[in-house]
Amino acid sequence: MAGGRARKGHRMNKGMKFAGLSLVIPLVVTLAGCGSPNAAPPAATGDVAANSSVYETLNALPAKEQRAKALELAKKEGGLSLYTESPEANWQEYTAAFTKDTGIAVTTFRASTVNLNQRVLQELSAKRLGADVILENFGGMIGISGEDAFTKYEGAGVEALGDKPYYDGGWSAIAGYTIVPVWNTDLIPAGQEPKSWEDLADPRFDGKLSIAAEDGDLFGVISDFWAKNGKSQSEIDSLWKKIVNGAHAATGHSAMLQLLGAGQTAVNAWNYDFIAESAIAKGAPVSYRSADKIAHTDTFAYPLGLAMFKDAQHPASAWLFYDWILNEGQAVLEKQSNLTARQVSGQDEKAGLTIHPFPIEIGENASEWNDKWDALLRGVPVMDQPKK
Amino acid sequence: MMQSRVKPRPPTSLRGLRDRLRENLTRRTILVGAVVLIVAYLAVVPLVYLVVGTFTAGDGGFTLDGFSRAYGGNSQAGQMFLNSLIFAVGSAALALAIGTALAYVQVRTDAPGKGLLFAASMVPLIIPGVLYAISWIFLANPTVGILNTAIFQPLFGASPLDIYGMPGMIWVEGTHMAPLAFLLMVGAFQAMDPSLEESASMSGARTATAFVKVTLPLVRPALIAAALLMFVRALSAFEIPTLLGVPKGEYVFTSRIYHELQNVPVNYSAAGAYSIGLLIVAVLGLWFTSYLNRNSRSYQTISGKAFRPRKIALGRARPWVGGLTIFYFVLAVVLPVLALFYTSLLNFYQGLSWKALGQLSFDNYVRIFKSAGTWDALQNSMVLAIGAATIVMLLTAIASWVVVRTKLPGRRAIDTLAFLPLVIPGIVLGVALLFVYLRTTLPIYGTLLILLIAFCTINLPYGMQYASAAMRQISTELEESATVFGASWWTTFRRILLPLSSGGIVAGWIYVAIISFRELSAAILVYSPGNEVISVLIWQQYESGSFMGLSALGILLITILTVVVAVAYKLGASVGLQKGHQ
Numbered sequence: 001m002a003g004g005r006a007r008k009g010h011r012m013n014k015g016m017k018f019a020g021l022s023l024v025i026p027l028v029v030t031l032a033g034c035g036s037p038n039a040a041p042p043a044a045t046g047d048v049a050a051n052s053s054v055y056e057t058l059n060a061l062p063a064k065e066q067r068a069k070a071l072e073l074a075k076k077e078g079g080l081s082l083y084t085e086s087p088e089a090n091w092q093e094y095t096a097a098f099t100k101d102t103g104i105a106v107t108t109f110r111a112s113t114v115n116l117n118q119r120v121l122q123e124l125s126a127k128r129l130g131a132d133v134i135l136e137n138f139g140g141m142i143g144i145s146g147e148d149a150f151t152k153y154e155g156a157g158v159e160a161l162g163d164k165p166y167y168d169g170g171w172s173a174i175a176g177y178t179i180v181p182v183w184n185t186d187l188i189p190a191g192q193e194p195k196s197w198e199d200l201a202d203p204r205f206d207g208k209l210s211i212a213a214e215d216g217d218l219f220g221v222i223s224d225f226w227a228k229n230g231k232s233q234s235e236i237d238s239l240w241k242k243i244v245n246g247a248h249a250a251t252g253h254s255a256m257l258q259l260l261g262a263g264q265t266a267v268n269a270w271n272y273d274f275i276a277e278s279a280i281a282k283g284a285p286v287s288y289r290s291a292d293k294i295a296h297t298d299t300f301a302y303p304l305g306l307a308m309f310k311d312a313q314h315p316a317s318a319w320l321f322y323d324w325i326l327n328e329g330q331a332v333l334e335k336q337s338n339l340t341a342r343q344v345s346g347q348d349e350k351a352g353l354t355i356h357p358f359p360i361e362i363g364e365n366a367s368e369w370n371d372k373w374d375a376l377l378r379g380v381p382v383m384d385q386p387k388k
Numbered sequence: 389m390m391q392s393r394v395k396p397r398p399p400t401s402l403r404g405l406r407d408r409l410r411e412n413l414t415r416r417t418i419l420v421g422a423v424v425l426i427v428a429y430l431a432v433v434p435l436v437y438l439v440v441g442t443f444t445a446g447d448g449g450f451t452l453d454g455f456s457r458a459y460g461g462n463s464q465a466g467q468m469f470l471n472s473l474i475f476a477v478g479s480a481a482l483a484l485a486i487g488t489a490l491a492y493v494q495v496r497t498d499a500p501g502k503g504l505l506f507a508a509s510m511v512p513l514i515i516p517g518v519l520y521a522i523s524w525i526f527l528a529n530p531t532v533g534i535l536n537t538a539i540f541q542p543l544f545g546a547s548p549l550d551i552y553g554m555p556g557m558i559w560v561e562g563t564h565m566a567p568l569a570f571l572l573m574v575g576a577f578q579a580m581d582p583s584l585e586e587s588a589s590m591s592g593a594r595t596a597t598a599f600v601k602v603t604l605p606l607v608r609p610a611l612i613a614a615a616l617l618m619f620v621r622a623l624s625a626f627e628i629p630t631l632l633g634v635p636k637g638e639y640v641f642t643s644r645i646y647h648e649l650q651n652v653p654v655n656y657s658a659a660g661a662y663s664i665g666l667l668i669v670a671v672l673g674l675w676f677t678s679y680l681n682r683n684s685r686s687y688q689t690i691s692g693k694a695f696r697p698r699k700i701a702l703g704r705a706r707p708w709v710g711g712l713t714i715f716y717f718v719l720a721v722v723l724p725v726l727a728l729f730y731t732s733l734l735n736f737y738q739g740l741s742w743k744a745l746g747q748l749s750f751d752n753y754v755r756i757f758k759s760a761g762t763w764d765a766l767q768n769s770m771v772l773a774i775g776a777a778t779i780v781m782l783l784t785a786i787a788s789w790v791v792v793r794t795k796l797p798g799r800r801a802i803d804t805l806a807f808l809p810l811v812i813p814g815i816v817l818g819v820a821l822l823f824v825y826l827r828t829t830l831p832i833y834g835t836l837l838i839l840l841i842a843f844c845t846i847n848l849p850y851g852m853q854y855a856s857a858a859m860r861q862i863s864t865e866l867e868e869s870a871t872v873f874g875a876s877w878w879t880t881f882r883r884i885l886l887p888l889s890s891g892g893i894v895a896g897w898i899y900v901a902i903i904s905f906r907e908l909s910a911a912i913l914v915y916s917p918g919n920e921v922i923s924v925l926i927w928q929q930y931e932s933g934s935f936m937g938l939s940a941l942g943i944l945l946i947t948i949l950t951v952v953v954a955v956a957y958k959l960g961a962s963v964g965l966q967k968g969h970q
Contacts, residue, residue: 087932126826143652254933284736380462
């Protein structure tokens with residue numbers, strides 16, 4: 001019995017030594033791994049005065065000399081840091097093209113608009129900004145444009161931006177996209193598709209619509225469009241009530257479109273045209289254009305913004321990227337089914353689409369419209385909410 | 389247990405003070421003190437940020453606006469609270485029932501197909517919540533769900549399954565959480581002396597009676613820990629309620645938190661107010677379970693007396709149990725994984741059809757395997773999962789000893805603090821970490837260390853529950869005997885407590901490692917380029933709308949983690965996960 005206990009004790013000791021080793025070894029591996037070369041060095045704020053000088057120098061040069069000087073300075077900086085909310089395939093494509101054209105490597109941090117803004121705001125407040133440039137949609141830009149963190153690009157490429165090249169805070173709309181009703185072509189016969197926003201309230205779409213639960217600003221944009229076209233508030237309310245009634249509320253535009261293609265619902269009340277184009281290119285049975293190749297529903301140019309940071313660690317690279325994206329980059333962005341800068345600013349048209357300017361005031365009051373949209377979806381009265 | 393062996397005497401001089409200090413600064417005091425401080429630090433950082441953010445207005449002043457927005461006006465707080473309770477209680481009950489039954493069959497019976505049963509018990513844990521919900525949308529959405537179109541429509545001409553709404557939410561969350569209960573209960577059943585059941589049988593009790601009247605009461609601490617953990621986890625889960633509840637207009641607190649956090653600018657005040665509501669419910673739950681565990685000495689089943697776990701012969705029920713195991717395996721594992729695998733072979737998502745089957749290819753896998761980022765992310769995830777699991781279980785083994793075994797003042801506070809990260813939204817935790825580590829000169833921000841800290845914080849509650857449940861089953865007489873024979877505290881802890889609680893600690897290690905591997909919410913905010921982890925890639929696929937790439941990554945993750953779990957399970961055998969304490 002005693003011998004048995006001793007053997008058992010021995011087994012237990014062996015087990016514990018093994019357990020001890022299996023605890024210590026991973027710890028050592030982890031701590032070694034955490035300091036691995038993969039780990040990026042902590043960001044350090046750029047020199048604002050020196051950056052200002054770089055930006056001023058480049059902006060002040062004659063147009064023909066700007067690119068060459070930017071390239072010369074950028075090559076000494078060692079790379080560009082980009083923060084973006086672009087889909088993975090898109091940012092990989094345009095950063096690869098930029099590197100190919102200029103030889104400047106790009107490090108990219110990709111996150112959703114909300115996460116991206118949280119990170120930038122925290123880095124700005126700690127004066128440890130990691131980004132040289134940020135490329136995100138209008139809603140995201142509004143969230144950080146009040147921080148006095150951007151500096152204006154005034155190079156030759158500014159011509160593509162039209163009469164009003166800068167939004168508040170100093171960023172520009174270097175591209176954009178539109179919102180359109182999208183339908184499943186297997187489930188909606190040709191000719192029966194929605195041809196206006198009002199059509200979405202038609203009984204033929206009862207129980208067939210899916211709507212984006214997080215798109216308060218786009219709800220605002222359509223409401224504003226109706227109001228500007230002479231509809232009364234009660235008519236607008238009535239239309240929305242009919243649209244929302246029986247609709248399938250969902251989160252995530254891409255996910256909505258995937259399920260539309262599979263036939264879970266017949267119509268997305270709205271989605272982004274570039275998401276629809278991407279699905280169409282893969283063979284999904286969806287469309288936002290009628291048989292005549294025209295998207296009959298009026299649409300809006302939702303800006304995709306780019307900004308350079310005053311505190312950038314690589315200001316010449318930031319300037320170079322800005323310049324590149326307004327020139328060679330436009331073709332890459334257009335290939336990804338974005339509107340070009342000229343289309344967003346109304347200088348050029350896009351075939352088959354009637355595009356209106358995006359109502360800035362709606363985007364700037366997105367929280368208010370989000371609350372109204374949320375109340376509508378939950379079927380509760382709209383309340384005056386306290387200021388955030 | 390913490391009383392000094394030398395009678396304290398008042399210090400009479402500087403020398404006396406020094407002696408007193410030396411007596412108190414034992415290795416035990418230093419170690420325990422350090423662990424308590426680390427645990428408290430990890431938990432307090434996000435908590436302080438949450439509280440400050442909740443009560444601070446945009447202009448920096450004090451505000452209660454978040455509470456009036458969250459609970460007043462048109463918030464429907466009562467309905468949401470009710471929905472949250474139904475969802476949390478329902479899914480916790482389902483998970484507890486499934487997990488306990490699976491653990492009992494695994495440990496205490498001679499049921500066939502134990503390997504299959506272990507896989508059935510563990511695989512849902514491996515699948516990230518967002519992926520598990522999506523796989524069930526593929527399977528059981530009312531119009532094009534595979535089960536509806538391929539089985540119910542042809543056979544019965546109807547599509548009865550609808551994964552959207554409360555029943556679907558409870559089913560998906562419950563089966564997804566069942567492994568948590570399984571792992572907790574496996575340790576408890578292994579550590580149970582079957583002689584008590586044998587006595588019941590000899591006294592004429594039927595197996596079912598013995599199970600209800602003897603077995604379940606003996607594993608009560610683990611049952612209570614599992615119930616609490618799953619109830620609070622379900623309360624704080626956001627992916628499943630958002631994906632499956634919102635389409636039917638069924639909101640829970642977390643879907644409201646998600647809504648507030650999606651606003652630009654983020655409304656921390658309202659999100660914090662909702663979180664504080666959850667926090668209060670969690671603390672009440674924790675206190676209630678502490679109250680239920682007040683007679684913990686009654687459940688100490690590991691004593692100095694040797695015992696040998698006895699397998700219960702199922703007899704004629706054996707094939708039925710085997711059949712049920714296969715049925716559950718098919719339902720909870722095979723169907724969701726097959727749905728993901730099918731999707732991973734598509735070019736664009738479509739329901740099951742001959743046309744779709746003719747278009748299947750491995751292109752998505754080729755793309756993933758060709759991307760260097762995938763392998764770097766896998767390596768980072770592996771390092772972090774192993775590191776976080778090891779650190780968390782080391783910390784919580786000692787912290788749970790303080791909570792369960794000592795009468796130290798403030799031990800409840802440690803227990804409560806370690807539990808709170810469970811209800812702190814991931815984005816709040818991420819922002820809190822950014823706030824702190826952007827302002828320190830230590831090389832943490834921009835490295836994997838910030839992710840390691842995030843994962844350790846997130847997993848503290850799980851580690852504490854696993855370690856505490858295991859610790860509660862060990863009789864205090866064993867420690868007392870060791871002390872009588874002159875063993876130091878460290879020796880007793882290392883050679884008695886750790887080995888005897890190793891079943892629970894290894895189970896906790898596996899759980900924390902898996903959660904760290906697939907943890908997303910905080911990782912998405914604090915990772916840096918070059919430090920991506922696999923869950924970040926998964927989320928990016930989801931946000932880019934590629935269900936196909938997402939599913940391919942998911943299948944890759946499931947394969948790797950299944951191997952990790954199998955290895956950990958085999959290694960765990962040497963310290964008690966499989967064999968128990970013989």
